Amino acid sequence: xxxHPEFLEHPGNAALLAGHQGEYLLPSATAVQFISxxxxxxxxxxxxxxxxxxxxxxxxEGYGELVLGRRINEQASxxxxxxxxxxxxxxxxxxxxxxxxxxxxxxxxxLFATYRDTVxxxxxxxxxxxxxxxxxxxxxxxxxxxxxxxALPTTPLATQLLHAxxxxxxxxxxxEDTVVLALCGDGATSEGDFHEALNxxxxxxxxxxxxxxxxxxxISVPLIHQSxxxxxAHKAIGYGMPGERVDGNDLAALLAVLGSAVERAxxxxxxxxxxxxxxxxxxxxxxxxxxxxRSAEEVAQWVPKDPLVRLxxxxxxxxxxxxxxxxxxxxxxxxxxxxxxxxxxxxxxxxPQDMFRFVYSEPTPQLREQSRMLAAELAAAGVAQTSVDGDxx
Amino acid sequence: MTAAPVLNPLELxxxxxxxxxxxxxxxxxxxxxADPAVVVFGEDVGTLGGVFRVTEGLTxxxxxxxxFDTPLAxxxxxxxxxxxxxxxxxxxxxxxxxxxxxxxxxxIVSHVAKMGNRTRGHVRLPLVIRIPYGxxxxxVEHHCDSSEGYYAHTPGLTVLTPSNVQDAYVLLSDAxxxxxxxxxxxxxxLYFSKATVDLDALRARYASSGERGGARxxxxxxxxxxxxxxxxxATLIAYGPSVAPALAAAATAAEEGRSLQVVDVRSLVPxxxxxxSAAVRSTGxxxxxAEASGFASMASEIAARVQERCFHSLAAPVLRVTGFDVPYxxxxxxxxxxxxxxxxxxxxxRLQWGQS
Ligand SMILES: Cc1ncc(C[n+]2csc(CCOP(=O)(O)OP(=O)(O)O)c2C)c(N)n1
Ligand SMILES: [Mg+2]
Numbered sequence: 001x002x003x004h005p006e007f008l009e010h011p012g013n014a015a016l017l018a019g020h021q022g023e024y025l026l027p028s029a030t031a032v033q034f035i036s037x038x039x040x041x042x043x044x045x046x047x048x049x050x051x052x053x054x055x056x057x058x059x060x061e062g063y064g065e066l067v068l069g070r071r072i073n074e075q076a077s078x079x080x081x082x083x084x085x086x087x088x089x090x091x092x093x094x095x096x097x098x099x100x101x102x103x104x105x106x107x108x109x110x111l112f113a114t115y116r117d118t119v120x121x122x123x124x125x126x127x128x129x130x131x132x133x134x135x136x137x138x139x140x141x142x143x144x145x146x147x148x149x150x151a152l153p154t155t156p157l158a159t160q161l162l163h164a165x166x167x168x169x170x171x172x173x174x175x176e177d178t179v180v181l182a183l184c185g186d187g188a189t190s191e192g193d194f195h196e197a198l199n200x201x202x203x204x205x206x207x208x209x210x211x212x213x214x215x216x217x218x219i220s221v222p223l224i225h226q227s228x229x230x231x232x233a234h235k236a237i238g239y240g241m242p243g244e245r246v247d248g249n250d251l252a253a254l255l256a257v258l259g260s261a262v263e264r265a266x267x268x269x270x271x272x273x274x275x276x277x278x279x280x281x282x283x284x285x286x287x288x289x290x291x292x293x294r295s296a297e298e299v300a301q302w303v304p305k306d307p308l309v310r311l312x313x314x315x316x317x318x319x320x321x322x323x324x325x326x327x328x329x330x331x332x333x334x335x336x337x338x339x340x341x342x343x344x345x346x347x348x349x350x351x352p353q354d355m356f357r358f359v360y361s362e363p364t365p366q367l368r369e370q371s372r373m374l375a376a377e378l379a380a381a382g383v384a385q386t387s388v389d390g391d392x393x
Numbered sequence: 394m395t396a397a398p399v400l401n402p403l404e405l406x407x408x409x410x411x412x413x414x415x416x417x418x419x420x421x422x423x424x425x426x427a428d429p430a431v432v433v434f435g436e437d438v439g440t441l442g443g444v445f446r447v448t449e450g451l452t453x454x455x456x457x458x459x460x461f462d463t464p465l466a467x468x469x470x471x472x473x474x475x476x477x478x479x480x481x482x483x484x485x486x487x488x489x490x491x492x493x494x495x496x497x498x499x500x501i502v503s504h505v506a507k508m509g510n511r512t513r514g515h516v517r518l519p520l521v522i523r524i525p526y527g528x529x530x531x532x533v534e535h536h537c538d539s540s541e542g543y544y545a546h547t548p549g550l551t552v553l554t555p556s557n558v559q560d561a562y563v564l565l566s567d568a569x570x571x572x573x574x575x576x577x578x579x580x581x582x583l584y585f586s587k588a589t590v591d592l593d594a595l596r597a598r599y600a601s602s603g604e605r606g607g608a609r610x611x612x613x614x615x616x617x618x619x620x621x622x623x624x625x626x627a628t629l630i631a632y633g634p635s636v637a638p639a640l641a642a643a644a645t646a647a648e649e650g651r652s653l654q655v656v657d658v659r660s661l662v663p664x665x666x667x668x669x670s671a672a673v674r675s676t677g678x679x680x681x682x683a684e685a686s687g688f689a690s691m692a693s694e695i696a697a698r699v700q701e702r703c704f705h706s707l708a709a710p711v712l713r714v715t716g717f718d719v720p721y722x723x724x725x726x727x728x729x730x731x732x733x734x735x736x737x738x739x740x741x742x743r744l745q746w747g748q749s
Contacts, residue, residue: 137724190464220441352729
């Protein structure tokens with residue numbers, strides 16, 4: 001049971017805690033699932049007291065997003081194979097987590113994502129080529145985080161979780177009702193920053209939700225070498241925040257569990273940790289060869305659990321998804337794929353003077369000198385320059 | 394699943410063509426075979442054999458107690474290695490990339506570097522921290538940092554960086570044999586470069602010294618720079634990834650009638666003032682080349698030491714060709730950032746040739 005005074009004061013929480021001995025902070029006995037891998041609704045009402053099954057129109061919209069997400073992953077991987085991009089960490093198979101991450105947020109909320117979360121970042125409204133600029137190698141980023149309330153995807157593992165805590169803390173100080181959703185992988189939970197972020201979030205009782213996409217691997221290292229806790233969600237109780245585990249390939253369950261954590265945080269209920277069970281269907285990146293450390297049989301076991309197939313079966317059976325909608329989604333996905341192809345096939349040249357422009361708000365005398373040196377070098381070599389004579393701001 | 398190959402060192406003898414990465418594997422292998430206290434760990438070093446395959450086959454050969462994956466936490470890796478070194482183990486740990494060693498910075502700077510001094514020499518830490526570093530591989534951000542300066546600046550750390558296949562074996566072997574902690578910087582653009590080496594000769598360096606760290610047949614390479622190309626007009630001082638462009642520049646200059654000597658520093662700490670000063674005095678002109686940003690860098694240290702010791706032999710100011718003072722750029726811009734042959738030769742041209 002969390003001891004945080006603000007938590008106990010909150011009327012909703014007091015009610016939740018009544019009669020509990022701290023179990024409230026522990027995850028469910030098994031991962032929350034609303035739609036089985038076969039596409040049928042789970043009929044037990046085990047979770048009904050805590051979570052609301054999403055409305056059909058929400059699930060239909062979510063299915064459309066899954067189709068887009070899948071197409072982004074397929075197209076990006078194809079473009080890597082064709083040499084149009086150096087690297088793409090794919091979220092193939094994890095699209096339900098990606099879609100739930102943005103569908104549960106308001107426009108004014110914030111998302112802190114990792115390198116694997118391009119689909120979630122695009123769900124914040126980031127335009128395709130803005131999202132792919134860093135992967136194309138032009139610059140470290142392609143968008144302004146403030147425009148979308150989406151931080152740049154972060155590579156040094158777990159470091160972004162503390163930034164998420166900071167944005168949420170600032171929102172609290174400024175009296176905004178912003179919720180921050182912070183993503184990380186199973187491997188990242190071993191880093192010290194993961195611990196620090198969860199503890200800060202709990203102690204300051206701030207509106208941040210941590211979503212761990214447990215895709216079973218950190219590159220080649222399986223979960224069992226990261227943690228022998230009963231589950232990653234169990235870690236939450238150690239910080240005094242609730243933890244929950246959810247079938248990460250079940251969009252309905254994700255929307256319900258994540259949605260409830262986000263709204264609870266928005267209403268002053270404090271942080272939460274959600275662990276989504278999913279699977280990295282592809283290699284870590286194209287530079288990796290997963291056959292070196294896991295069997296084809298293991299991967300094959302996850303194919304029938306696919307998040308798209310399952311939701312499609314459910315929606316078709318429930319009469320929610322008809323051929324017109326399916327066609328609409330497919331057309332949108334193809335259009336997006338074409339945008340990616342066109343964008344990445346375009347040969348872009350980055351401006352070398354950009355190296356000096358943004359290091360400080362005002363370039364130092366040393367940077368101005370180095371900028372002029374490079375401009376002179378390029379001029380001597382007869383290279384056409386976008387910026388002439390190191391014209392820094 | 395393909396089983397990782399078991400290394401058979403007996404198959405690899407005599408004259409062999411090796412990659413830089415494989416030379417490192419062999420150094421690890423030979424050290425582990427010679428001394429059961431040598432233990433390798435890090436992220437993805439076990440089953441996968443490391444993202445650059447440097448530890449490939451070690452788990453299969455020596456078992457998962459001698460080469461193993463840790464939970465994903467660099468501070469944990471270096472902190473645990475410190476404790477193990479206190480208690481009789483000689484850990485060789487891998488940081489996956491330069492920038493991913495930063496979570497371990499606290500352990501490296503506050504403990505690894507200071508332990509010997511704090512304990513008046515009662516506790517020495519024979520541990521090696523291997524760090525792939527540098528750019529030139531089209532890598533995305535945080536995968537191309539030249540972080541050697543942070544470590545070289547920290548008293549108590551030995552810092553080595555090989556620039557060729559043979560030195561990959563020699564320097565890593567000497568690092569593992571050292572009683573002091575070594576930060577071992579591996580230029581990642583060299584991992585798949587190849588050279589033919591005489592493995593028997595390399596191994597003979599250590600064969601008769603029994604337990605590594607004991608009596609040696611040859612002096613350690615720690616603290617030893619190498620002249621990698623003779624020349625009489627000017628000296629290029631380089632290390633790790635910048636040795637290749639220095640040699641290429643010297644080859645081009647030779648065609649233009651200028652004889653450039655090239656020095657490979659190899660051991661950033663301790664620094665071989667003797668060899669390097671003698672080399673500089675022999676030519677009187679110097680360009681220092683490094684990939685790292687130049688400001689307050691290893692290149693600055695080299696330039697300062699050369700100037701202090703060789704001032705009266707110098708015909709021109711010591712010049713530096715380094716990376717710009719900017720975060721390592723995105724892949725499409727790295728060609729503008731990296732010190733290349735043209736930039737090196739421009740610097741050579743500015744060594745006041747008319748005035749001597
Ligand atoms: C601090 C740090 N250490 C190491 C790495 C190298 N690295 C990149 S991704 C990765 C595995 C991460 O696994 P996980 O957190 O499970 O995320 P996933 O890739 O499975 O989505 C590693 C070790 C890094 N990016 N940052
Ligand atoms: Mg993972």
